[in-house]
Every structure is written in structure tokens, then in C-alpha cells.
Amino acid sequence: GSGLVTQPLAFSDDGRDDLFTISFGAAQDFRNNPLRPTSGYLMRLGIEQTIPVGSGSIFFTRLRGSYSYYIPTDLIDLGFIEEDQPKPQALAFNVQAGTAFEDLPPYEAFVLGGSNSVRGYEEGELGAGRSYFQATAEYRFPIIPAVGAALFIDYGTTIKSQRSVRGFPGTVRGLPSDGYGYGLGVRIQSPVGPIRVDYGVNNDGDSRLHFGIGERF
Template sequence: MGAQKSIHAGKAKIDVNVDFTHKLCASLMLLPHSRNTGSLLSLVIGSLCIKHPNLFGGSEKLDVSWNKGLCDSNFLIAFRRPRPEWLSQQCFLIHHSVSPEIGVHGIPIDNFSRSGSGGVNLSRLSVGLDLNEPASSPWSSTTTIKFEHARLLSDDGRSITRDVEGFPVTCSGSPHDCMVVLKQESQYTKANDHSFSRFGIEIEQGIPVLSKWLVFNRFKFIGTKGVKLGPAFFLASLTGGSIVGDMAPYQAFAVGGIGSVRGYGEGAVGSGRSCLVANSELTFPLNKMLEGVIFLDYGTDMGSGRLVPGNPALRQGKPGSGVGLGYGFRFKCPLGHLHADYAINSFQQKTLYFGISNIAT
């Protein structure tokens, strides 16, 4: 549910879009014997998006977006300059977000199928520059340099240095961490009528500008392969990562959840310095509008949960590895694409996920 309005300012056209149900429709998780309407309301989010395609008359683009929910918020300003021939596209970014730290500090409940609040929230402010290299082959790359300020908050908005059990939540020991990060992202994509392949790699390096600023190297990769098998389609992906050097708990890799291992709550499998997640999914048509799917997910923190400062994974009893399997349906209708997944985890806990994407306006 939303509204869109175009405003003419001189020769430019400004697009304004307001959406009140984006996150609610994107993902609902329904649990057996659950009547927790508060968890559903926490998914409701209001969105405001403003776009100006020609800010100073030289094809400069300005994008402003703001998403506000009951428990989180996200604000982004992006200014893009036209790309000179053979040079990188430049994009100046200011980004501020506030969100609960469920993946690391959340408390697993209902046999690890959900994660409750651990009373820790992350406020992150970053200012930086993106340089997008022109794609002249299947490879594309982006280089980012940014300053980042991370502050930890309690549920009532107060700055904190320790969690409810007295363990540090920052690396510096103060209420905030600062860092200058150089980030390199590269992606390879190849596709034809019968299959596609995608491989992405992301490397972040913390630069030692001041003595208390974080110095680290964070590496992450994702490989995806899709193959058409007659009328069916098989999709497999492998995701992994690791971090060395200075580290705060909120930088840990969280394993578990809808985009990771289905059947578990967010971060309920583990949270460590390293991770490895494998997903496989077979989709097959049932009729013109309905598809069936069976899936198998596996994730592990590779025994690195104990290496995270404060060891939140061990204190919360996370298993460190887990398997989720199940089946689901995909339904295409005029409203949008509806999907439902029924998953079971290693503890025999069953979870139903329901969502809507590509919503018609």
C-alpha cells in the first residue's frame, strides 16, 4: 500500500514514493500456537523515497530514502555524478541506520526457531564515496572508502558499553567505535538459456588512522549456480566469510534465518568470526501460476563462535551448526508474487514463512 507522485521543478521531474507496508509484505513468519501480534506489528514499516534526476543541470542524480519501523530505521542520501568516459562512476553516500542486534545478541527461543531481543541495538553512521568501474566484461567491481561511526544503544535509546550480562558490546570499550574502511566488491555473472553462474567477493580493510580506531580485514564470498532440469530449475549457493584483527561483537557473522538457514531464527545457529552457509533449492511447475519447491539449507560458524569478544553465541547456547529442510509454494497473481515455505530444523521445530514480493501498486 503506497502512493507515488511526480513533481515538476523547472525542467526536472522529482519522483516521490511513499510506502507503508513494504517490510510487512516482504516477510512474515508464522509459528504454530503463536498469538504474538507484537512481532507482526514490528514488521510494519513506512518508506519515503525522493529522486531528482538532474539536480544541478548536469545529469547529477540525487536519491533520498527513509524507512522507519517500530524497532528500526534507515536513512540514505546518495548523490551520483555523471560518469566520464573510461572513468569510474562516482557516488557520494551518507547512511544512517538503527536496528536491533538480533543476529548476534538475540536470544534463541522455541527450539532455536525464533530469536528474541537481547536488549542491544546498533546505530551506525557512515559517510563515503563509491567508485563503480565500467563493466567491460562479465566482471564488475566497486571500490568504497568510508568513515563509519557505530554506537550501541539499549532498548530505551541510551548509549551502552556492555550487554545485560556485563560483557562489552564495542571493541574500544567506549560507547562507540570509529573506523575508516576501504572496501572492494567484485562480481562475475554469466548466463544463458539453460543456466547461470554468479560469483561475488567482498573485502573490507580497516585503516589505522587513529590509535583506537578499528584495524581489521573482513572477507566474504558468495557463489551461485542455477541449472534448468527439463521443466524444473535447480539453484545452489555457497556463502562464507571470515574476519581477522580488531573486532566488535556486532561484526560477527550471524548464521540462521530466512536468508541463511530456514527453520532457525536470525542468528540462532551461531555467530562467529567465520561462517559457511550452503543452500539448495529445486523449483518445479505445478500449473501456469503455481510452482512447488523443496529446499535444504546448512550453516556453521566453523567453531569460531568462541573467538567473538564476550562469546555471545556460547552464552546463549547456540549450537554452532544446523540443518533446515522443507518445501514450499510460489504463486503468481495480479497482487504480486506470493511464497510460502514450511521448514523444520535440527531440533524438529517447524516454522512457516509467508511473503509477498513484486507488489503491484
């Protein structure tokens, strides 16, 4: 009843693909601090091109872009911060998008959901598409000097591209394709960057606990 035609998930006849990829990237970084940014912006652009050789002879081009912007603020009165010290509170915003052309294998699709995508969903449980758009807003603030917190809201969508992926993995699995999540996280400072623990609730009311190292953006 879904109207889907069964397709093999691999491009080669034996079910094993060879994938040779060349990647190029560029970034413009004007953040005041790469580990704990509170002002400035970061822009990244990337392109991946496969070379159609070997088993499967796969040819596709993938484009990605990401833009993060940080605004220092003082919404909460932090008594332990001296007047002349930099403001440790910030509003942080990120938007990113990507798309792929030609022979996109299902295992190379953009997957949404999880710690670095839409929190409140498990990894890859929101969508799997040929294209995607994702946006996040966070309010980051310290609790004590070595421990901070963040209020966040995430949104992601495959832009109705799940049915354009070979084998229709997102549609077969019944993934919703777009959704949002929101919640509260804790950041514990360490020599390798903030240890991140986020509690997220998605638009279906399900909740998840997410862990990571470093700020998401």
C-alpha cells in the first residue's frame, strides 16, 4: 500500500560497493573562543565527490554548509562574575543544510536525529534523506565557574527527500522525516572541552538523554 518498488541497497551485483571519495572544505572562523564561544561566527562549506571506479561504479556529489552565530548576553545576574570579566552567557544559533546529486547509496544518505542533530530523537530516528535542513538555538549560561547549562531547541527536516534515496530506508522504517526537540543540558568543563549531557524531548513527547564532548557548534 506504500507504492514503493523494491530496490537493492547496493549498486553492485554482488551487494558490495567500492566508494572512492575526494573531499574539499573551507571555513571562516571569527569566534572569540573555539571551545566556549560567546561572540562572533563560524561558517563552513564542504563538497564531496566520488570517483566512479571499482565495484558499483558510484558517482555522486554531496554539498554541505553550516553557519553558527553567537551573541553575548546577560539575561541572568551571575554574582560570581566580576564586572570587568567577559560575559560567559550567550545565545548561540546554528543553521545547516546539505544535498546530494546522482547515485546516492542509502548508507550515504543524510540521517537526522540524535546528539548532534535533533535531540529528543535517537541517532538516525528522525529521517534519512537526499537533502536536509537543520536549525538550533541555545541559551548557554554558567551555573558555577566550571559547570554550565544550556536551554535548547532543535529542528530538522529531510525536505521531503526520503523517497529519493535508493531503497527508501527512511520510508521503509517509517521515519517521520521532520520534527523538533527541546530540552536542557549541562556542560562540565574539562581539558578536552565541555562534557555535554543533554535531556531532550521530541515533538511526539518521547525523551532521550544524550552525551557528547565539546559544544555542538
